[in-house]
Amino acid sequence: MIDYVNAFMARLQAANPGEAEFHQAVAEVVGSVALVFDRHPEYRAAKILERMVEPERTVIFRVPWMDDQGEMRVNRGYRVQMSSAIGPYKGGLRFHPSVNLGIFKFLAFEQIFQNSLTTLPMGGAKGGSDFDPKGKSNNEVMRFCQSFMGELFRHIGPDRDIPAGDIGVGGREIGYLFGQYKRLAGEFSGVLTGKGLNWGGVHFRPQSSGYGCVYFAAEMLATRGETLAGKTCLVSGSGNVSQYAIEKILQLGGKVVTVSDSDGYIFDEEGIDAGKLAYVMELKNLRRGRIKAYADKYKGAVFTPADRSRADNPLWGHEADCAFPCATQNEIGAADAENLLRGGVRLVAEGAHRPTCSEGVALFLDSGILYAPGKAAGAGGAAISGLEMAQNGMRTNWTKEEMDRRLAGIMKNIHAACLQYAERFGTPGNYVNGANIGGFLKVADAMIDQGLV
Numbered sequence: 067m068i069d070y071v072n073a074f075m076a077r078l079q080a081a082n083p084g085e086a087e088f089h090q091a092v093a094e095v096v097g098s099v100a101l102v103f104d105r106h107p108e109y110r111a112a113k114i115l116e117r118m119v120e121p122e123r124t125v126i127f128r129v130p131w132m133d134d135q136g137e138m139r140v141n142r143g144y145r146v147q148m149s150s151a152i153g154p155y156k157g158g159l160r161f162h163p164s165v166n167l168g169i170f171k172f173l174a175f176e177q178i179f180q181n182s183l184t185t186l187p188m189g190g191a192k193g194g195s196d197f198d199p200k201g202k203s204n205n206e207v208m209r210f211c212q213s214f215m216g217e218l219f220r221h222i223g224p225d226r227d228i229p230a231g232d233i234g235v236g237g238r239e240i241g242y243l244f245g246q247y248k249r250l251a252g253e254f255s256g257v258l259t260g261k262g263l264n265w266g267g268v269h270f271r272p273q274s275s276g277y278g279c280v281y282f283a284a285e286m287l288a289t290r291g292e293t294l295a296g297k298t299c300l301v302s303g304s305g306n307v308s309q310y311a312i313e314k315i316l317q318l319g320g321k322v323v324t325v326s327d328s329d330g331y332i333f334d335e336e337g338i339d340a341g342k343l344a345y346v347m348e349l350k351n352l353r354r355g356r357i358k359a360y361a362d363k364y365k366g367a368v369f370t371p372a373d374r375s376r377a378d379n380p381l382w383g384h385e386a387d388c389a390f391p392c393a394t395q396n397e398i399g400a401a402d403a404e405n406l407l408r409g410g411v412r413l414v415a416e417g418a419h420r421p422t423c424s425e426g427v428a429l430f431l432d433s434g435i436l437y438a439p440g441k442a443a444g445a446g447g448a449a450i451s452g453l454e455m456a457q458n459g460m461r462t463n464w465t466k467e468e469m470d471r472r473l474a475g476i477m478k479n480i481h482a483a484c485l486q487y488a489e490r491f492g493t494p495g496n497y498v499n500g501a502n503i504g505g506f507l508k509v510a511d512a513m514i515d516q517g518l519v
């Protein structure tokens with residue numbers, strides 16, 4: 067099997083040169099799925115993996131817009147529609163200057179498995195642009211979103227492809243995108259998720275990824291007879307996922323001592339309590355400020371600027387029990403993983419997509435700590451998006467309590483499925499194999515049922 071895996075990866079790298087994040091994501095899945103092929107050669111014979119790594123469709127387009135000074139600007143838009151085996155394409159839009167085709171292919175590929183794990187009928191996709199909303203006025207963001215949707219609307223639809231938010235795309239951007247879709251398509255439909263509550267959105271969408279990640283962590287701890295109460299936690303990022311991960315950790319009795327953005331991180335030894343979290347939310351969501359301001363307001367807190375020349379990020383060097391990486395991919399390098407283990411971390415639950423590099427994942431798995439990949443622990447947002455689609459289709463409106471109950475139930479089921487598949491394929495307690503195999507089998511069976519697609 068090792069020969070198959072090596073040959074598969076060599077072909078993938080040759081066919082997709084320079085797409086390191088995509089190679090990394092596929093390599094991890096192939097490693098897990100090889101365990102399935104040993105017992106079920108029919109999946110290998112049907113070339114399921116070979117088909118899965120080839121996007122069903124990729125769209126790349128020009129996005130011209132005008133800034134407030136009247137100057138023309140041009141960005142690049144993307145949509146990677148990776149798989150529609152178990153439902154219409156579904157996955158977020160990311161607006162960040164670091165994106166490229168390889169990053170969107172990696173994210174769309176991950177989304178296939180994450181969506182499959184939710185048990186809801188959603189395929190995998192991802193898209194966005196190298197546009198940076200930071201420092202732009204609301205009018206500039208609106209003009210960009212309108213131009214972006216001017217092309218994207220041809221490729222999406224409520225039964226075809228339903229984008230959502232991701233880095234740089236929150237409620238404001240979804241609103242502008244939806245308004246333009248509605249105008250161009252001439253219909254009010256559930257074409258995007260993450261909509262406002264009074265125009266088709268669901269309760270709990272903003273909370274869902276962060277809360278879901280912490281619910282998953284609580285399930286993992288329960289397997290060892292522990293809870294989050296009294297545990298010191300490191301959280302990265304200060305956006306949507308981080309904010310609500312922190313809120314839920316606090317509700318479950320944990321203590322959070324870090325928060326970050328791309329400029330650096332805050333270490334608050336006293337802990338980020340509910341009042342300080344409200345400040346972070348106001349700073350980030352309303353004032354669109356930088357996390358450094360936290361240390362100006364709370365004198366006991368220390369801000370450390372990001373230093374990209376270092377091999378490690380000192381955020382992960384603090385002593386703690388649990389870590390919740392909720393910012394971006396590859397934010398935990400090998401040195402960071404070593405530092406986390408040295409600092410006493412016994413649980414890592416990923417809110418972001420693949421925040422730990424491959425070497426770091428191997429270190430976590432070898433160490434025997436509780437380690438959950440983002441495609442499982444971060445699936446809460448996808449799950450609630452699926453419920454938003456269902457709610458739109460049924461023209462109904464579920465309550466906040468109902469959504470929270472459903473979210474907690476879905477995370478519990480994903481956790482159980484990960485353990486069950488890991489055990490069934492001979493790697494008990496390995497959430498990476500469990501998530502990859504559980505996500506894979508449902509999609510693979512659908513592909514076999516549907517013939518050569």
Ligand code: NDP
Binds near residue numbers: 448
């Ligand atoms: P936001 O844009 O709300 O927040 C992202 C946070 O991460 C910000 O604090 C941002 O800092 C920081 N960040 C982004 N890029 C970098 C970088 N290159 N280096 C350091 N810090 C960075 O995004 P979300 O919270 O929505 O998403 C965070 C992660 O969670 C992503 O991996 C996303 O794919 C994943 N995710 C999101 C879901 C969702 O529903 N929103 C669902 C599941 C996963 P700054 O402000 O300086 O850019």
